[in-house]
Amino acid sequence: MDFNYTTLIPAIPLVVFLVLGLLNNKLSHKAAGIIGATGMFVVFALSLFTAYTYFFQVGKVDGVYQKIIGFDMTWLRFTEELVVKMGTLIDPISVMMLVVVSTVSFMVHIYSIGYMHGEDGFNRFFAFLSLFSFSMLGLVLATNIFQIYIFWELVGVSSFLLIGYYYQKPSAVAASKKAFIVTRFADLGFLIGILLLSFNTKTFDFISLTDPNGSAISQGGGIAFMGLSVMTWSLIFVFMGGAGKSAMFPLHIWLPDAMEGPTPVSALIHAATMVVAGVFLVARLFPIYAISAPEGLELVGYVGAFSSLFAAIIATTQFDIKRVLAFSTMSQIGYMMVALGVSGYGGHEGLGYMASMFHLFTHAMFKALLFLAAGSIIHAVHTNSMNEMGGLRKYMPITHITFLIACLTIAGVPPLSGFFSKDEILTAAFHSNKLIFFVQLFVAGLTAFYMFRLYFRIFWNKEPHYHHAPHESPKLMTFPLIFLAIASIFSGFIPFEELVTSDGMPIEIHTEWIVAIPAVLVGLIGIAIAFVMYRKESALPDKVANGFKFFYRWTFNKFYIDELYLFITKKIIFNYVSRPIAWFDRRVVDGTMNGIANVTAKAADLIKDFQSGQIQKYGFVFVTGAILLAMIFIFKWFVL
Amino acid sequence: MLSELHLEHFLIVSTIMFFIGIYGFLTRRNLITMLMSIELILNAVNINFVAFNYFLYPNNLHGQFFAIFIIAIAACEAAVAIAIIINIYRRFQTINVENVSEMKH
Numbered sequence: 001m002d003f004n005y006t007t008l009i010p011a012i013p014l015v016v017f018l019v020l021g022l023l024n025n026k027l028s029h030k031a032a033g034i035i036g037a038t039g040m041f042v043v044f045a046l047s048l049f050t051a052y053t054y055f056f057q058v059g060k061v062d063g064v065y066q067k068i069i070g071f072d073m074t075w076l077r078f079t080e081e082l083v084v085k086m087g088t089l090i091d092p093i094s095v096m097m098l099v100v101v102s103t104v105s106f107m108v109h110i111y112s113i114g115y116m117h118g119e120d121g122f123n124r125f126f127a128f129l130s131l132f133s134f135s136m137l138g139l140v141l142a143t144n145i146f147q148i149y150i151f152w153e154l155v156g157v158s159s160f161l162l163i164g165y166y167y168q169k170p171s172a173v174a175a176s177k178k179a180f181i182v183t184r185f186a187d188l189g190f191l192i193g194i195l196l197l198s199f200n201t202k203t204f205d206f207i208s209l210t211d212p213n214g215s216a217i218s219q220g221g222g223i224a225f226m227g228l229s230v231m232t233w234s235l236i237f238v239f240m241g242g243a244g245k246s247a248m249f250p251l252h253i254w255l256p257d258a259m260e261g262p263t264p265v266s267a268l269i270h271a272a273t274m275v276v277a278g279v280f281l282v283a284r285l286f287p288i289y290a291i292s293a294p295e296g297l298e299l300v301g302y303v304g305a306f307s308s309l310f311a312a313i314i315a316t317t318q319f320d321i322k323r324v325l326a327f328s329t330m331s332q333i334g335y336m337m338v339a340l341g342v343s344g345y346g347g348h349e350g351l352g353y354m355a356s357m358f359h360l361f362t363h364a365m366f367k368a369l370l371f372l373a374a375g376s377i378i379h380a381v382h383t384n385s386m387n388e389m390g391g392l393r394k395y396m397p398i399t400h401i402t403f404l405i406a407c408l409t410i411a412g413v414p415p416l417s418g419f420f421s422k423d424e425i426l427t428a429a430f431h432s433n434k435l436i437f438f439v440q441l442f443v444a445g446l447t448a449f450y451m452f453r454l455y456f457r458i459f460w461n462k463e464p465h466y467h468h469a470p471h472e473s474p475k476l477m478t479f480p481l482i483f484l485a486i487a488s489i490f491s492g493f494i495p496f497e498e499l500v501t502s503d504g505m506p507i508e509i510h511t512e513w514i515v516a517i518p519a520v521l522v523g524l525i526g527i528a529i530a531f532v533m534y535r536k537e538s539a540l541p542d543k544v545a546n547g548f549k550f551f552y553r554w555t556f557n558k559f560y561i562d563e564l565y566l567f568i569t570k571k572i573i574f575n576y577v578s579r580p581i582a583w584f585d586r587r588v589v590d591g592t593m594n595g596i597a598n599v600t601a602k603a604a605d606l607i608k609d610f611q612s613g614q615i616q617k618y619g620f621v622f623v624t625g626a627i628l629l630a631m632i633f634i635f636k637w638f639v640l
Numbered sequence: 641m642l643s644e645l646h647l648e649h650f651l652i653v654s655t656i657m658f659f660i661g662i663y664g665f666l667t668r669r670n671l672i673t674m675l676m677s678i679e680l681i682l683n684a685v686n687i688n689f690v691a692f693n694y695f696l697y698p699n700n701l702h703g704q705f706f707a708i709f710i711i712a713i714a715a716c717e718a719a720v721a722i723a724i725i726i727n728i729y730r731r732f733q734t735i736n737v738e739n740v741s742e743m744k745h
Contacts, residue, residue: 612741613740613741613742614737614738614741615737615740616665616666616667616669616674616737616738619665619666620666623662623666
């Protein structure tokens with residue numbers, strides 16, 4: 001089987017982007033929507049076809065899934081050794097990501113036709129969506145770390161463009177800048193990591209980098225610096241880029257603000273696909289992490305665990321429904337990071353790796369569903385604040401049911417997909433790090449609590465006075481909800497342990513009751529607490545908030561991390577670094593240039609009166625000069 | 641009679657003429673007078689050419705040719721200069737050189 005055609009998968013959205021971008025206002029909204037959605041449908045079909053042929057027909061050789069280069073070309077040849085290639089790499093995780101990205105993207109395209117109906121920048125929106133799809137698909141198919149970096153930046157740009165879609169709104173502009181700057185800062189680490197890694201291993205190529213018997217891994221970690229090998233340092237730097245994209249603490253501050261973008265964008269980029277790029281990156285380089293840089297992998301695990309706890313705590317106090325979902329996303333990505341962090345390479349040791357990819361898949365489905373349902377709600381009541389919602393179940397039955405399914409899924413209620421993937425993660429953590437296991441178990445309870453807090457506040461509780469009665473969204477918007485709800489329910493039955501594993505070989509898994517029962521119980525307790533507190537309007541939530549006054553205030557203000565950043569940048573960096581540099585630039589660099597200009601101007605001022613336009617003055621100067629010259633020559637030749 | 645005149649006499653006359661020309665060129669404000677001064681300078685040079693030719697190289701005629709050249713060029717130059725002066729007069733209603741300083745811009 002030839003996978004050459006996989007280049008079409010990123011190429012189609014690129015063409016759609018160019019067509020929509022160049023024709024922008026020449027196309028009607030309807031045409032733009034149809035072109036965008038059709039393009040994505042083709043990509044969706046191709047991805048499913050690729051997944052089918054890869055997983056069930058040609059991927060497996062001797063019981064092991066192979067890494068296949070579908071297409072390869074030399075892009076830049078600097079020297080004989082330094083060659084940058086472009087291509088498509090087909091292996092379990094890239095095929096899985098293709099399915100995730102194309103499914104969610106296709107659903108979001110359909111949904112957006114309804115959601116963005118009548119907006120001014122409709123065509124621009126679809127052009128950017130296609131640009132994003134192109135970049136994300138290119139990212140997951142990358143054959144080498146350089147290519148992934150290029151597409152990595154491209155998804156950053158598309159994210160920036162889409163967050164700032166409402167460019168007339170100052171908060172959206174600020175959010176887009178914040179997202180771009182924070183992730184760019186993280187990408188600085190990624191770039192350093194790439195340079196260190198490729199300098200150390202002499203290759204960009206993923207296949208040779210991650211071959212457990214290859215030279216990159218067998219050469220070991222290299223010389224040590226501060227107790228960690230060069231390999232570890234480079235992978236920690238790479239992880240810094242991944243942490244920035246995946247909104248891990250402390251680089252998470254951009255994600256809540258990114259909710260300023262249109263809701264379909266939040267669903268596609270800031271829930272299902274782009275933000276898991278960090279997880280994908282670590283998974284892509286997983287054999288090196290596991291074998292050459294175990295300390296780096298440990299860091300991944302702890303950062304993931306902390307972020308997931310941190311975000312879950314904040315999510316319990318927020319009132320903006322999209323922000324609750326944003327923190328929930330951060331928390332769930334923390335889960336995926338944890339799973340990678342506690343995983344080993346190969347065989348049953350690699351359970352965490354498989355669990356992480358599993359959770360990535362199910363999370364993409366149910367979190368996209370949650371966001372799209374939230375968008376449907378916002379569409380109906382024109383507000384983001386849950387204080388102005390309540391009792392919506394009567395008005396929006398489809399949204400209500402699908403949202404409930406997603407909440408149950410994320411809470412880990414069996415037999416929905418979230419239960420299976422979360423259970424695998426907890427099992428992996430249980431066998432490797434008890435501390436992380438208990439943290440994640442607690443987070444599972446928090447997750448159930450804040451999701452059902454959201455659910456009850458929106459669909460039950462007290463009904464506020466609506467200006468006009470909310471109504472169910474059009475079919476274009478409910479169809480993706482239903483589709484994703486079905487995916488959320490059933491994706492847990494996909495046999496991931498046979499398809500996506502750390503070394504390509506299927507592993508055996510069995511449910512461990514010692515993990516599964518507490519996990520489900522904790523989830524049910526979370527739901528029960530939310531039920532008691534938010535099913536009907538009561539004074540209980542306020543009482544609890546008052547009971548933990550200090551802690552509540554800190555949580556509500558997201559532990560003042562934003563303020564801390566502002567303090568560091570404005571008070572310290574601006575004052576003690578930027579200001580001296582600005583002074584130097586203005587006084588010394590500019591001063592030199594201005595000085596030169598001033599001297600020239602002064603000199604010109606002095607002699608400009610010679611240029612009088614009086615021909616006789618010129619004549620006088622000329623004659624005087626001639627006489628002087630004559631005298632000099634006479635003196636020289638005749639007198640001396 | 642010519643034998644009593646030496647080269648020095650001619651040179652003295654031409655030098656005097658030359659400096660009268662320079663003086664006139666630098667002090668007169670009237671463009672026509674300045675043009676006349678230039679003619680004086682040119683003729684001083686002509687005298688030099690002819691005198692040097694006659695006294696130093698009596699068998700050649702190069703100096704006299706040059707004198708004729710210069711006379712021809714002086715004629716052209718006078719024609720052009722007078723044309724310019726007429727235009728200046730039309731534009732500025734004067735041929736006083738001090739009032740014609742537009743060229744500096």
